[in-house]
Amino acid sequence: MPVRILVPTPLRPFTGQQAVVAAEGATVGELLRALTATHPELRPHLFSAQGTLRSFVNVYVNDDDIRHLKREDTPVRPTDTVSIVPSVAGGSDALSNEEVQRYSRHLIIPEVGVEGQRRLKNARVVCIGAGGLGSPASLYLAAAGVGTLGIVDFDVVDFSNLQRQILYSSSDVGRRKVDAAAARLTSLNPEVRVVTHETPLSSANALDILKDYDVVVDGADNFPTRYLVNDACVLLGKPNAYGSIFRFDGQASVFATKGGPCYRCLYPEPPPPGLVPSCAEGGVLGVLPGIIGTIQATEAIKLVLGIGNTLAGRLLLLDALSMEFRTMKLRRDPACPVCGDRPTVTSLIDYQQFCGIPAATAAAASTPAVPEIAVDALKSAIDRHERLWILDVREPREFEICRIPGSTLIPLGDLPKRLAEIPRGADAPDIVVHCKMGGRSAKAVALLRDQGITNARNLTGGILAWIDRVDPTLPKY
Numbered sequence: 001m002p003v004r005i006l007v008p009t010p011l012r013p014f015t016g017q018q019a020v021v022a023a024e025g026a027t028v029g030e031l032l033r034a035l036t037a038t039h040p041e042l043r044p045h046l047f048s049a050q051g052t053l054r055s056f057v058n059v060y061v062n063d064d065d066i067r068h069l070k071r072e073d074t075p076v077r078p079t080d081t082v083s084i085v086p087s088v089a090g091g092s093d094a095l096s097n098e099e100v101q102r103y104s105r106h107l108i109i110p111e112v113g114v115e116g117q118r119r120l121k122n123a124r125v126v127c128i129g130a131g132g133l134g135s136p137a138s139l140y141l142a143a144a145g146v147g148t149l150g151i152v153d154f155d156v157v158d159f160s161n162l163q164r165q166i167l168y169s170s171s172d173v174g175r176r177k178v179d180a181a182a183a184r185l186t187s188l189n190p191e192v193r194v195v196t197h198e199t200p201l202s203s204a205n206a207l208d209i210l211k212d213y214d215v216v217v218d219g220a221d222n223f224p225t226r227y228l229v230n231d232a233c234v235l236l237g238k239p240n241a242y243g244s245i246f247r248f249d250g251q252a253s254v255f256a257t258k259g260g261p262c263y264r265c266l267y268p269e270p271p272p273p274g275l276v277p278s279c280a281e282g283g284v285l286g287v288l289p290g291i292i293g294t295i296q297a298t299e300a301i302k303l304v305l306g307i308g309n310t311l312a313g314r315l316l317l318l319d320a321l322s323m324e325f326r327t328m329k330l331r332r333d334p335a336c337p338v339c340g341d342r343p344t345v346t347s348l349i350d351y352q353q354f355c356g357i358p359a360a361t362a363a364a365a366s367t368p369a370v371p372e373i374a375v376d377a378l379k380s381a382i383d384r385h386e387r388l389w390i391l392d393v394r395e396p397r398e399f400e401i402c403r404i405p406g407s408t409l410i411p412l413g414d415l416p417k418r419l420a421e422i423p424r425g426a427d428a429p430d431i432v433v434h435c436k437m438g439g440r441s442a443k444a445v446a447l448l449r450d451q452g453i454t455n456a457r458n459l460t461g462g463i464l465a466w467i468d469r470v471d472p473t474l475p476k477y
Contacts, residue, residue, distance in 0.1 A: 001078035003031055008084055008115050009306035014042040019111065019307060028059055029072030031082060046084070058085040085115055095121070099191060103145050111307045117145060121191075123304040126150030126213040128201060128229055130181045132279070132289030133219030133243045133296060135167040140297040141217075142185040142192045146304070149185060150213055152197040153177045160477060164286040201225055203348035206232040215300045217241045219293065221279065223270040224351035230255060230263035231348055234338045239312075241299040243292040245284050250292040250318040253311045253330065254299050256339065260312040265333040270355040281436055288320050370445040371457040375466045378432055378459060387429035391422070393444045394435050394463075402474040404434065404466055412440045415447060424453050434459035434466070
């Protein structure tokens, strides 16, 4: 009867990537010789030229270390499980007594075990962003024992983060995210070394930051950073555990693995600026990033351990409203400009420009696409009792949260069919259009100007800027 043998990750290339194989034998020696007869490339890794079992290869029968016995003569039964545990170069492999206790539920899983936990201890994983996705991902990676955990973020904790960014508590509001994250993760697991990078990820620093990590977890919240992370991972040969969220919908995949697709194979070009609203504008169910971020952490751990089937070559879609998961096949695009057969993107580019977002200097030097007015100028005009008509193009549910006094609500989607309500003519008041942050209202001003209403201006920064600089008593969302 065959005996089950667990093959460690370093030796799986010699067993056709099989983690579990079967062989027949009455003793450990017979079993391993039968194994190497079936997989001859494995033989020099287990036996010396003289045919003796190598001293740097340990063998466990079930959970028993048989080094104190004559290892090759140890009897085995069909109900036994034999584990091969070779030494692994690099890093601090030894697990302390505290670590054994902390990770005990990992150690008894055959696919992880002591060797796998050592691999996690020696692993280096970086999270791009410490927000909705980065929060659950980093917490579970720290809890799992990833030895070095990088955090890239340059934001501060805001009250609006607490609905979903579970790294933080109310006492962290106003604190730098990297500092709050490092304190929380270290508190969760003092064995983990947290490395903080308080900087926006850019073409100038991405390769230097990411090169020292084994796996990248992409928790970005904007398209320029997504494409930057993707291209940097392809150029560096680093797997990218990707996740994205919006309202009730989530996506997850693994990009930039050897022979697998990258993010550009899925989305060759970004949408035009403003076409796809951000979570800040469109909202997100608070628990959704917890689900997707945990999936990203799962994929990162599998990549470190070399176990299971990752989402490489697949796109996982989640509709949390109906609680339906779907998995779509992805194929590498041979014509992809980054990972294709003849790549044309061989270095990092200007991702703001690639996504159609002008650089700050260029935007300042050029004429704005639509006329604008600052919130302090609007407040002064109101105080002077100037004739103004303030148009709010947000959604009704946003209008219920907070509003600028005297404003009229016409949601952007309704504006084309409600143009008759807009004052026009020689004696019409000046029109100021606003939304939450200025993106939707800019579209509204452009629409009005196309209809011949040329006295409309966009409120720079939207109602959030109004709250920050004019009326902080209004609730901020």
